[in-house]
Amino acid sequence: MVEVLDSRWLERARDKRWLVAVSGGRDSVVLLDSLVREGVENLVVLHVNHSLRGEASDADEHFVADLADRYGLPFLLTKEDVGGIASSSGKGLELVAREVRLAAYVKGVTAYGCEGVALGHHADDQAETVLFKLLRGSDGFKGMKLENELYVDPIFLKVYRPMLGARRSTIDRYVQEYELEYREDETNNEPFTPRNRIRHEVMPLLSDVMGRDVVSAINNAWEACYQMDDFLDSQINFHQMLDPQGRLFLPLLEKQHEAVQGRVIHWFLKEKGVKDLSRGVVHSCVALCHVHGVAKVNLPGGGWMRRKEKRLFVEWGE
Amino acid sequence: MVEVLDSRWLERARDKRWLVAVSGGRDSVVLLDSLVREGVENLVVLHVNHSLRGEASDADEHFVADLADRYGLPFLLTKEDVGGIASSSGKGLELVAREVRLAAYVKGVTAYGCEGVALGHHADDQAETVLFKLLRGSDGFKGMKLENELYVDPIFLKVYRPMLGARRSTIDRYVQEYELEYREDETNNEPFTPRNRIRHEVMPLLSDVMGRDVVSAINNAWEACYQMDDFLDSQINFHQMLDPQGRLFLPLLEKQHEAVQGRVIHWFLKEKGVKDLSRGVVHSCVALCHVHGVAKVNLPGGGWMRRKEKRLFVEWGE
The missing domain is CATH 1.20.59.20 (Chorismate Mutase Domain, subunit A)
Structure with a gap:
């Protein structure tokens, strides 16, 4: 069996209820499938339709609704015109999309009494995030956490990333092993956003230059910095x-x-x-x-x- | 006047004697010139000839000897067959070159009673080093320090990098302003070493992807991590x-x-x-x-x- 979930998290996860955010893309499809396969029973499937890609967005929505149906799980939908909200509010697309997602998580977690929301980020996402934030300079050397709590009015939302230790290649093997279908999100391949260019240009160049895979080096360094940061916080009143x-x-x-x-x-x-x-x-x-x-x-x-x-x-x- | 030296360091540096390591390349030539121009008087010029580039190595040596002569400063030479030592000892070239340099620093500092050795690393070097060590994974998120002390048998050698806060572009302006001559080290442009590829391929790509210069973002993040590391050390017995x-x-x-x-x-x-x-x-x-x-x-x-x-x-x- 291909392991993609954090085993310590899994031990504590089984007897709780989880909201699982499923875009329909490979990673979130694997997250949902692996949770079901590991016997985590109290799952609620959430899909957020950002209405940003016309028919493709709606096709994603139907795909995830069908998926939930096949697993026999409750399906929760949030559909918002992110583009419209962005232009009327003057906020950026990314920011509006994030606000819409967070609001959907809060609604779902509250409505179904879930412990928190589970997201499909993995180790390669983490390295890309760490590098992106490092280069942007605003957040220093920051990354994603397996467990995180953030205040989203009116609750403290618990966010879990149980696949954060799994490599993209492992997730690919999982997809093959269990012959999973998923939806391709073409925006992931758009060459012009910094995040996508880090994935498609920077990471391969770095591995080529160093003659080795650099994801674990980046993630280990981040882990060490995160621990120091945490220690620092613990020492300050x-x-x-x-x-x-x-x-x-x-x-x-x-x-x-x-x-x-x-x-x-x-x-x-x-x-x-x-x-x-x-x-x-x-x-x-x-x-x-x-x-x-x-x-x-x-x-x-x-x-x-x-x-x-x-x-x-x-x-x-x- | 184009400022390249750390001003706080300079305040403490004037009344001490310094060994200045000069390869003859742009950076070390600017280091030496700026020290002289700032009125730091007790300088000793050290050149290490690694004998790795035949006539070019000897030409570098003569260039630096002439330079010291023009400034009226004592000139100290260490010439070693780094390639020969490497093949007979089975050690790598980089390692042997480093050992030869450190031994030369110790000899010079001891012979002339210097406070320490001054090296010509600058802010762009720092960002490249931080990135290189991060990606290599062995040293985590590490960089160079303005002041460092390392044990090189039989002394604790003090190493200073007074230009660590200066950008490469500032050093270029300095060279133009004072019409300095220096020697080009062609090995800096060899495309096949990881360090040179980081300089010539990775750094420009990162700046292009992020739409901004990334050197200060990397260096600031390192500085913050270094401070945390230092704090951590200070809390442990x-x-x-x-x-x-x-x-x-x-x-x-x-x-x-x-x-x-x-x-x-x-x-x-x-x-x-x-x-x-x-x-x-x-x-x-x-x-x-x-x-x-x-x-x-x-x-x-x-x-x-x-x-x-x-x-x-x-x-x-x-």
């Missing part, structure tokens, strides 16, 4: 760094290791609603801890961070 | 994890965060002389901390790490 007025208290902060200062300032700026934080901005704000340096750093969104009377705080322009 | 016989004491280790366990085990294995440690091996050894898992992990070089009587230790084969 964030609220203890504040004065009674909720400003960062410099006499405490300036004694900390630079890694702690960076983490505390990042947390503080996020708490104050600063968006699009880059490492560069956080780095500049860390310099505010030095009492003899600059006293003000501009923030994205029109505000600034200021040092005054041994405090750091955020002010917004008029 | 490594020797406290040992029992009186120098074995890892599991009742203490198993209570630690996984990041700490990984760091302690990595340190322990290095102390025990295990070479070529990959993250994968360390990860497997961390699993030994779980008392109900496997009790033995094979190590590179023929030894193994074993768990027995609440201790972890290394054994070597016969």
